[in-house]
Amino acid sequence: MVAPEGLAAFKNALDKEQFFYWVAIHNVEQHMAEEHYPELKTTVDDENLVKLRMRRDIESNFEDYDFTMYSEYARMARWMWTMQRRYPHLAKLLHLGTTHQERSIQGMKIGSPVNATNKRIVYIDGGMHAREWPSMHLALYFINELLTKYGKDPQITNYLDKLNFYIIPCVNPDGYEFSRSSEVRLTRMWRKNMAPKNCNGSAYGTVRCCExxxxxxxxxxxxxxxxxxxxxxxxxxxxxxPFSEPESRAIRDLLLSPDVKGKVDAFVTLHTHGQLFIHSYNHKRKTYPDDIEDLKRVGQQAIDAMESLQGTKYQLGSAIDLLGKFGPSTGGASDWAKSIGIKYSYGIELPPEQTTWFAFIMKPHLLIPAAEETWLGVKVIIDAVLALNHL
Known part of the structure; x- marks a missing residue:
């Protein structure tokens, strides 16, 4: 990314060295603003952004959720509360923990009846990384599909009759709200939670402190x-x-709670970007679970289902095999889930492709198409859970 005042000199330097280049985004600040508010097609004006947000908040009655736009965490939580009231026999709002900034980590239990504790479980989360906004909104879309189509769609009805679902749309609400607070790149591209500053000495004798x-x-x-x-x-x-953070502890405590432990057969964590369908393990090259062939079989079926809608191409494998240049990754959620005995544990990296560096910024009008195709893949995993248990 190059500042406007340095663009001419930068282009001259590239031309001098005979580098091939193209401009991917001409105005990053405007591009990020349009992600918040697609109506804004001109230069960002902070006062206009504030007025637009205030108008939307005042006009909204919180009764319905707009899946074609990004919303603040409070609106997501309010919508889940509303859905619980609309579908009390199917949905239960869960408080799973409290973040460093005192936000409630909220999720939903969904099933028919919702108070049943003797059924197998599918777990889904989004928003583990702050900047990955589409993942949260897709998880909300999945909640909407399950609740609004029960009793109307035979497949969905069967899912809720035979299984319980636990869905956490936004694991990292502190980080998400921070990433929404400014169009400045370092803020919008924030990945982590908002833990207080940690300090660590370097090999050169300096002390590094960051949040x-x-x-x-x-x-x-x-x-x-x-x-x-x-x-x-x-x-x-x-x-x-390990589990130093309230957000990771919230997932651990849920999955190891008496009503849930030993009953979860699928763990799906949504991320962006890259169009990758990731199975375990990711801490070491060519290291796989004993049931890797079954993981690959179901993963490929899910990819085929997603591709059938819009032709989106996904790659299947472990993260270290697919993204070897980044090296192994330890402490991962889906690997931990697999290690505690969850059969179908996957991470799904949503569109667009890995080669697009600005791909964290998915335009709002692409949210529903992405949700529709991803839901097809998730349903393949749900069907695999039913088959596993002869349901």
Missing amino acids: GVDLNRNFDFHWGGRWGERNPCSDVFQGSS
Whole structure:
């Protein structure tokens, strides 16, 4: 990214060295503003943004959720509360923990009847990384599909009759709200949670202090090994210990709670970007679970289902196999889930492709198409859980 005042000199330098280049985004600030508010097609005006947000908040009655726009976390939580009231026999709002900034980590239990505790479970989350806005809104879309189509769609009705679903749309509400607070790139591209500053000495005798922990490096799976990131200023800082963060503990405590432990057959964590369907393990090359062939089979069926809608191409594999240049990753959520016995544990990296550097900024009008195709893949996993249990 180049500042406007330095653009001419930068182009001259590239031309002098005979580098091939193209301009991917001509105005990053405007591009980010349009992600918040697609109506804004002119230069960003902070006062106009504030007025638009206020008008939307006043006009909204919180009764329905607009899946074609990005919303603040409070609106997501209010919508889930509303859905619980609309469907009390199917939905239960869950408070799973409290963040560093005192926000409630909220999710939903969905099933028919919702109070049943003897059924197998599918777990889904989004928003583990702050900047990955589409993942949260897709998880909300899945909640909407399950609740609004029960009793109307035979497949959905069967799902809720035979299974329980636990869905956490936004694991990292602090980080999400911080990433929404400004169009400045370092803010919008924030990945971690908002943990207080950690300090760590470097090999050169300097002390580095920065906020935040990468929640997807904070689970107790090969945490702190050779590939664990100890620099608190890194985007992938692993934290001070496994489950040092309230957000990762919220997931752990839910999955190991008496009503849930040992009953979860699918764990799906949504991320952006890259069009990747990721299975375990990711801490070491060519290291797989004993049931890897079954994981690949179901994963490929899910990819085929997603591709059937719009032709979107996904790759299947472990993250270390698909993204080898980044090295192994330890402390991952889906790997930890697999290690505690959850059969179908996957991470789904949503569109667009990995080669698009600005792909975290998905335009709002693409949210529903992405949700529709991803839901097809998730339903393949749900069907696999039913088949696994002969349901």
